[in-house]
Amino acid sequence: MLPLLAGVLAWLIPGAGHVYLGRAVRGVILCLCINALFWTGVAVGGVFTVEPVTQRWWFAAQMCTGASGLAAWYRQDRVRDRISASIDAPAPRRGRAGGAAWQREFTEAVIQDNLDLNYPSDTVARAYSGVAGMLNLMAIFDAVMLAGLGRVGEPPPQGKQPPPEEREK
């Protein structure tokens, strides 16, 4: 089992690294929980929960969810482009000061056009999606370590340990 492949799979689809290592039940539990947490965050906060310009650290955590994070980012980019094309909105700018100024101008333009699409008013949504990414980071680390140690499949049930002569081999 390749640790790198386990890590990439675990990043791309949460839990896939554990499925690759023969721990299918754990993989399914991880996949359901992490994706549900991430998409609940996006549902609560809206499409701008994933915001690479002004919320870089939250964005970095969100991208640890792999395909879900990338899909939400793609959707955010599409919605922002559509809004920018329909109103007189400024182009995004990089950097902390530029990003904050751009967010202010963009929000003002959205409010002026009476669009019902606000930035999340609190950090609950970002906490949900960011924590989902951090939890997947833990799952990625576990999958890589298990693959590196060659621990494939579930450990044997308690009381059914292999005999000592087999354990010594």
Added chain:
Amino acid sequence: MIGWRLFVNPIELGVNHVWLVLPLCAVLAVVYKTIRVPHLRQLPLQVLTLWAYILLGLAGLGVAFFLLLEYVA
């Protein structure tokens, strides 16, 4: 005005958003214990125990900070 769409427009939760800490802590406990427990049979009890510990810890912190603000600061 564009129509409200799930995953695009935010959901207005008001003051009730504080209750979202319960599922957040539950998922945290499930994911952590799914990785940590040696045998999956132990998972439900371990998850419930960790969930209770997290919530009690948060409640304790809340009480401690409340007392700090009320009587010390």
